[in-house]
Amino acid sequence: MQRKLGADVGLTIRMFLALFLLAVVYLAFIGVLLLVHVQIALIVVVVAVLLIAQYFYSDRLVLSSLHAHRVLAEDQPELFDIVGRLCQITGMPMPAVAVIPSQVPNALATGRNPKHAVVAVTTGLLNQLNPKELEAVLAHELSHVIHKDVKVMAMASFFATVAALIVQQGMWFGMFGGFGGMGGGLGRGRSRDEGEGMILIILVAAVVWAISFVLIRTLSRYREYAADRGSAVITQEPAQLASALQKISGSMSRIPSRDLRQVQAANALMIFPALHAGKGSLAEVFSTHPSLEHRLARLRDLEARLSR
Amino acid sequence: MGFLDSLMGRTRLPKPNEDRVFAMSTAVLTLQTEGSLEPAGRVGVLFKALPSGRFQQLTKDTADMLEVQDQTAPADALRVKEVKDDLGFEWMVVEGPEFQSLLAALHGVAESLIADGLGDCLLAAVFPFRQGEGKVYWIYGYKQGTFYPFVPSGNRRRDNGEEMRLAAIAKDDLPVEADLSAWFPLWGVPV
Numbered sequence: 001m002q003r004k005l006g007a008d009v010g011l012t013i014r015m016f017l018a019l020f021l022l023a024v025v026y027l028a029f030i031g032v033l034l035l036v037h038v039q040i041a042l043i044v045v046v047v048a049v050l051l052i053a054q055y056f057y058s059d060r061l062v063l064s065s066l067h068a069h070r071v072l073a074e075d076q077p078e079l080f081d082i083v084g085r086l087c088q089i090t091g092m093p094m095p096a097v098a099v100i101p102s103q104v105p106n107a108l109a110t111g112r113n114p115k116h117a118v119v120a121v122t123t124g125l126l127n128q129l130n131p132k133e134l135e136a137v138l139a140h141e142l143s144h145v146i147h148k149d150v151k152v153m154a155m156a157s158f159f160a161t162v163a164a165l166i167v168q169q170g171m172w173f174g175m176f177g178g179f180g181g182m183g184g185g186l187g188r189g190r191s192r193d194e195g196e197g198m199i200l201i202i203l204v205a206a207v208v209w210a211i212s213f214v215l216i217r218t219l220s221r222y223r224e225y226a227a228d229r230g231s232a233v234i235t236q237e238p239a240q241l242a243s244a245l246q247k248i249s250g251s252m253s254r255i256p257s258r259d260l261r262q263v264q265a266a267n268a269l270m271i272f273p274a275l276h277a278g279k280g281s282l283a284e285v286f287s288t289h290p291s292l293e294h295r296l297a298r299l300r301d302l303e304a305r306l307s308r
Numbered sequence: 309m310g311f312l313d314s315l316m317g318r319t320r321l322p323k324p325n326e327d328r329v330f331a332m333s334t335a336v337l338t339l340q341t342e343g344s345l346e347p348a349g350r351v352g353v354l355f356k357a358l359p360s361g362r363f364q365q366l367t368k369d370t371a372d373m374l375e376v377q378d379q380t381a382p383a384d385a386l387r388v389k390e391v392k393d394d395l396g397f398e399w400m401v402v403e404g405p406e407f408q409s410l411l412a413a414l415h416g417v418a419e420s421l422i423a424d425g426l427g428d429c430l431l432a433a434v435f436p437f438r439q440g441e442g443k444v445y446w447i448y449g450y451k452q453g454t455f456y457p458f459v460p461s462g463n464r465r466r467d468n469g470e471e472m473r474l475a476a477i478a479k480d481d482l483p484v485e486a487d488l489s490a491w492f493p494l495w496g497v498p499v
Contacts, residue, residue, distance in 0.1 A: 078395075
């Protein structure tokens with residue numbers, strides 16, 4: 001099976017490239033910060049604390065923002081049976097299972113590692129998909145857990161967040177207190193040099209922010225392809241995931257706006273974004289998920305390879 | 309799953325651990341004497357549904373293999389049947405009077421699946437036992453390489469107390485799964 005699906009060398013290379021470019025951008029950013037001798041330590045510490053908190057509590061935050069509630073085997077026997085069997089195949093521990101009361105069919109997985117993973121599905125998903133499609137979607141979500149996507153994306157966006165914060169804070173300080181407020185630190189005088197250094201930092205941070213934004217979105221799309229592929233490895237039936245994605249996207253356009261906003265909060269974590277970009281290739285560059293057409297094309301390739 | 313696999317988003321399914329299932333060969337005696345369990349004359353292999361056509365061929369191969377076995381030992385007739393359950397998973401059920409030859413047949417089924425490159429699909433081997441009026445199961449997880457007991461008590465409930473007792477009885481003879489959250493139930497098992 002693994003043998004038949006083989007490895008997606010292209011995807012691996014592109015994933016590596018995205019991570020590599022991100023590392024290059026971040027290293028350059030750190031280099032500039034060190035060169036200019038401005039004290040950014042405070043911001044780095046603040047972002048680190050924020051991200052660590054997010055890393056440990058994101059599952060609970062995301063789930064509570066979506067009004068997801070944990071369910072037990074008695075409440076959703078079929079859902080539990082399917083998740084249980086997928087865990088047996090993948091040899092992973094049973095994640096917590098949650099249901100989101102929404103008619104929008106969607107699913108998400110979160111949690112920093114397999115031991116603390118939560119897989120959530122909406123009631124709409126349970127209503128609209130047949131067991132095979134549900135299995136394929138759950139396998140996609142479990143693949144995100146196996147690939148430790150929460151961890152990878154948290155690491156990938158660390159310095160992007162630092163840069164974003166510098167740009168935002170810097171502008172604020174620039175407007176109200178002149179540059180140097182951030183660089184000055186505790187009780188130090190604001191020299192002209194530091195003010196100029198700060199402007200440079202903000203400019204660099206803005207560039208880092210912009211480039212890393214595109215790279216992180218690119219990485220996010222690759223992780224989606226990887227999870228689609230993981231679903232195919234686990235279920236051996238990529239066609240079922242394709243069918244599920246079509247059903248999910250089909251009902252997306254009919255959904256009421258209230259639910260749309262409700263789901264928007266966790267867009268990046270969803271199997272299919274509630275607010276997805278148009279078909280243009282430029283729009284896809286900025287979106288967290290690949291387009292439906294691209295995902296279906298890849299799943300067709302996988303299906304063909306398995307049936308050969 | 310190594311660090312690089314997760315960084316590159318590669319899913320690898322763990323390889324099945326086929327050998328440790330033979331721990332049941334001796335453990336069955338302990339279960340009979342201390343747990344008052346009687347083998348129910350059947351064993352089953354649970355695996356992920358394969359693309360249609362492929363599974364038919366496999367069943368034929370396995371049936372052929374078992375027939376050969378039949379001829380060499382006609383007194384110990386084995387029958388094999390395939391069952392598809394509600395979740396779309398496949399069961400290969402082997403029936404016969406003698407436990408040790410059932411275990412050997414089970415090994416043969418798993419081997420033929422692995423030989424066909426389908427080892428990734430193997431989930432579990434199921435050993436049903438009679439316990440008085442009731443029925444209890446020992447389940448072997450191929451990916452974990454461990455056993456755990458499963459005692460359904462009707463209406464999708466399980467008797468955890470009895471499961472703990474059985475696990476305690478078998479702990480010296482079987483590699484019992486230490487992580488209780490991996491004691492996955494198999495409701496409506498057709499074995």
